[in-house]
Amino acid sequence: MRPLPPPERLAWWRLRFEHTQAIRAALREETTPKGERWSPAYVNQHLVALRCVLRFSRRHQLMTADDFEAAADVAPVRGHREQTGRAVGEDEIDKILRACLTDDDNPARGIRDAALIALMHATGIRREEAVQALRAHYDAALRTLRIVGKGNKERTVYVHRRAAEWINAWLALLPAKPGPLFRPVHWSGNVQARALKPSSVNYIITVRCAEARVAVFTPHDLRRTFISGYLAVGGDIVLAQRQAGHASVATTAGYDRRSDAVLQETVELLYLPTPADVHALAA
Structure with a gap:
């Protein structure tokens, strides 16, 4: 053949x-x-x-x-697979940020890594969006960041006030000149002028996970974590879609990694009288 x-x-x-x-x-x-x-x-x-x-x-x-x-008349293949990825636990985030903050070898790099992880965790932005973000597009007063996402679409994301504290700590180390928000840090502690590469985000998370002794996760897992957490506290899925920059609500729903226990707890909140309640009302 x-x-x-x-x-x-x-x-x-x-x-x-x-x-x-x-x-x-x-x-x-x-x-x-x-x-x-x-x-x-x-x-x-x-x-x-x-x-x-x-x-x-x-x-x-x-x-x-x-x-x-x-x-071209080819029908799509039907089927379903279990969702990949995971949500990052609160205790894991605590340990990772602690590992960043206690980086005695390069404190500036530790602050940068903490600010990067905190921003991605609190906004659900993609790694490419994070490294392409500009300092001039971050409004510290309003806690907003203007970014350009997939399809060259610009949007504004809103930053959690606690994540803003990490970002402000990193901004205090940056030169006054405009440029990328997240930059490489030399082993000497000097902040460079160029932007981080997307692959650097994966490396940063992998290293910090090892230092914190938590299971490794991906930058996209932080995106899943944001959407899952936002929906868990009662956030509207349409607003989650806007923050994440998805083209459709269906895509946003696919990022939900809440457990079945959350579903069960929510179901229990629905109103339905018991037999005893009905008897009491009839009495």
Whole structure:
């Protein structure tokens, strides 16, 4: 059997209905390195990419409209997988911030890490949004931060007053000149002018988790933690969507990591009279 050419050399415009259906069937049989079937969401990502390639071929007149419509008529794969990620516990946040604050080797770096983690925990912003944030866009008086998120969409997030104290402590160490909000700190303690890289956020969290002796979590878990916590205290999901910068409420709901115990406690708050209550009312 001849090996397939690389994707950029395939004649995608020659695909027809039977070919794309075979591709869909093959994707459903793909497995991860651990031997598990690809999740429905991951298969559907590939199907979306396939439709995009077909659409590109149609726009460049490499396919007829009928051939494109038939080939692109690929139904998404249905199914469900348990949610990934987790919410970070309050005790874990306490330990991590304590580890940052007791960094005797580089106190400035410790304050920066604490401010970064506190901001992400209290606002639910993405790691890319955090490292791209500008000092000039943070209003300490109003405790707001203007950021640019996915799709080049600008929004304003509101910072918890306690998180603002960590940010203000970090701002006190920054030069007066404008620039990125979060910057690398040299081993000597000098704050550099450039912005942190997104990968640096992962490294910071991993190191601080090890120092605090808590289970490692990802920057996106802080995002899940914010949404779960906001909803747990009675926050409106539409407002959580606005703060998180999601395109739809359904996406925001997918970040909820509250346990079933919270659901049970909430159900218990609903009103329903017992038999004894009904008898008492009738008496």
